[in-house]
Amino acid sequence: MDGLCRKSAFLTLIFEEVTLTGSTNADLLARAVQGAPEGLWLRADAQDGGRGRLGRVWESPSGNLFASTIVRLRDTDPSPASLAFVTAVSVFDAVRQIAPQVPICVKWPNDILTPDGAKLCGVLLERASDAVVVGIGLNLVWHPQNLERKVTDLLTLGATPPDAQTAVEIVAEVFARYLAIWRQSGVEVIVRHWEARAHPRGTALSAKLPDGEHLDGLYAGLNEDGALQLRLADGAIRAIHAADVFLI
Template sequence: MLALARSGVEEGVWLRAERQYGGRGRQGRAWASPAGNLYTSTLVRLRASDPQAATLALVTAVALEEVVRAYLPPRHSRERGNPASSFSVSAERQRDPRVRGEDGTGDQLQLKWPNDLLLDGAKLSGILLEGAGDAVVIGIGVNLAHHPTDLDRLATSLAAHGITPDPADFLDTLVAAFALWLARWRGEGLAPIRARWLDRAHAPGTALTARLPDGSATDGLFVGLDNDGALILRLADGMTRVIHAADVFLI
């Protein structure tokens, strides 16, 4: 997708791989990519009036959370906060227990800064942004059928919760959700995206560790996001710290 971005391909193109042999996570980490999961990327051509490019991670996260929640049992659908966008899975698929997870699993679906989606506290997906001229390439990986067991954090998959989406079908729904949230990002600014992200994140007061790019670590309690989407932590001395880049872990 980076090559296509540099060649001038238009915004809105999506690529999906059945599997990857050189998958990468944040900070260049290798990422296992067996068949059955979702590996996809798209690009956004930046405009002068767009919010900060880095906040596309929040746009992607809220769209992805919305799609995953559509596959979970109905009792996990939340009505508080901003109204859901207009996409939905079909009625036939909603009645299919293989899609909706009628065994009652998947109790906790939460966003974690900067770009993770957690299911029952374990990493379900990740998002990676890369620049290419006036474009931002957005890479998305979702553990549908498999999940790694050798990470420095817990990971899970939808299959581990009794839900088995087809990757192509899942992507079709994600494309629609992402288009709606991208349009809001452009038309209304970051505020509604930030509000939705906070509504779907872990609760204020959650204890977090932020591992910073310089190798240091900061512990604190989750306060929220600033107006630019940066993480705000309350430290032990009562002061707050704004963090723009870090790996973040629940304590």
């Protein structure tokens, strides 16, 4: 396992890399329990057990970015669930640095999409005691085919993406900055950053709730806690706290 340490303006960043692992999230969950520090980033060239939200398989061949980091929760921190918005804003800004010519937006809570709804990046947050492990899968040069939903990668979109190690270092620097904002200024400030990067209000969305209920409506922003506000056909606003959300 190779590694390097770098001081940022906000946090000491530690980068480790492995050629192949099952899941960088699973690796860091185990290490978090053993006391691994905040600021540690683990990147794998490839994964053979990558996973996304709701237990979905995340295909992880060499060439894309597969990385996870640890956030150590403090008593004064905002809700850990709001780290999803910190991550989404961070990856959005990092992609803008990497490929400024590629149009992107964020979709609730933390997907990075093209304007036509093709997924470019996925995020998975998992908790172990006082630590949250944040996993990021960013399609740099490859994307899977024949999925139920649209996906893409930066190379396909006409960019010249950097190698995965350069990409994770860019993501980590931006993440450290927004993590500091989250701690100092709270969820509402992060939510405003998120909304500025989201698809426009009035965008048609479909939400599948954990109990199986389906709701279609128009995006009406987020509330102060980050819940999705969905305007239904009768004009009522429904606050969505957990759901699988799609552009329609």
